[in-house]
C-alpha cells in the first residue's frame with residue numbers, strides 16, 4: 001500500500017492530509033499509528049481525510065484520527081488546514097466562506113489569505129451528558145478527584161471533550177503527570193483533551209494541552225476555544241482573547257452563552273509526500 005499526503009500544520013499542531021474526494025480509504029488504527037510514528041512514519045498529531053460532503057451542502061467532509069488511531073469529532077487547527085488545502089486544490093477562493101462538515105457537525109470557514117483562516121466553531125456545549133462528563137448539572141467549575149488531589153476544572157465540548165484547568169505556572173513539573181491523569185479520568189467517559197491555562201490578562205491567555213490520543217501537542221485549536229469558553233462563562237476574560245500556545249497564537253472571539261464562537265489562526269503547508277507502507 002502507498003498513500004499520497006500533504007504535510008501541514010496549524011500553530012505547530014501537525015497533520016497528514018489525505019485527498020479522499022475520489023474514494024474513501026478505510027484506514028485501520030494500526031495503519032494510522034504506523035503513519036503517525038515520528039521515527040518510522042510520517043509523524044503527525046492527527047490524520048485528516050478530505051472526503052465528499054455527506055449533506056449535499058458543505059464543500060467537503062473531513063475525517064479526523066489521532067496519532068493513536070482513535071477517531072474524534074473536531075479539530076480546530078485541522079479545519080483551518082483543510083480550508084487552506086481546499087484553496088490550494090482550487091476548490092475554495094480567498095475571501096470565500098464555506099461550510100465544512102466534520103464528524104461532530106458543520107463549521108463555517110473563511111480564508112483571510114492563503115495561510116490564515118477564520119472559523120465559526122459553533123456554540124460551546126456545557127451540558128455534561130453531551131460532553132460527555134459525569135456530573136448532574138452544568139456548572140462553571142467542578143471538583144475532580146485526581147489521585148487524591150481535588151482539582152478545580154471546567155468541562156466543555158467543542159465537538160470533542162475538554163477539561164480546562166487554570167494554573168499559575170505552566171512550566172510546573174506536576175503538569176506532566178496531571179495531563180494524562182485528567183485526560184484519562186473515569187468521569188470523562190470518552191476521555192478529554194486537557195488544557196492548562198495561565199491568565200495573563202482579560203484578553204490574553206497562555207495554554208498547553210495534553211490531547212486525548214496524541215499526548216502533548218504544540219497547539220490545540222479546540223483547546224483554545226474551550227479555554228475561552230470556560231473562562232468567559234465565568235466572567236474572567238473579555239470577548240476577544242489571544243491564546244498563546246507553544247507553537248503559535250490563536251485569536252478567539254466569543255460574546256458569551258447563546259453566541260457562536262470564532263477562532264482565527266494560521267494554516268501552513270510543509271511538503272507533499274507518499275507514504276510507503278514498509279511494515
Ligand SMILES: N[C@@H](CCC[C@H](N)C(=O)O)C(=O)O
Nearest residue numbers: 072075076077160220221222
Ligand atoms: N488538535 C486538535 C484536536 C484533535 C482531537 C483531539 N485530540 C480529540 O481526541 O478530541 C485541535 O486543534 O482542536
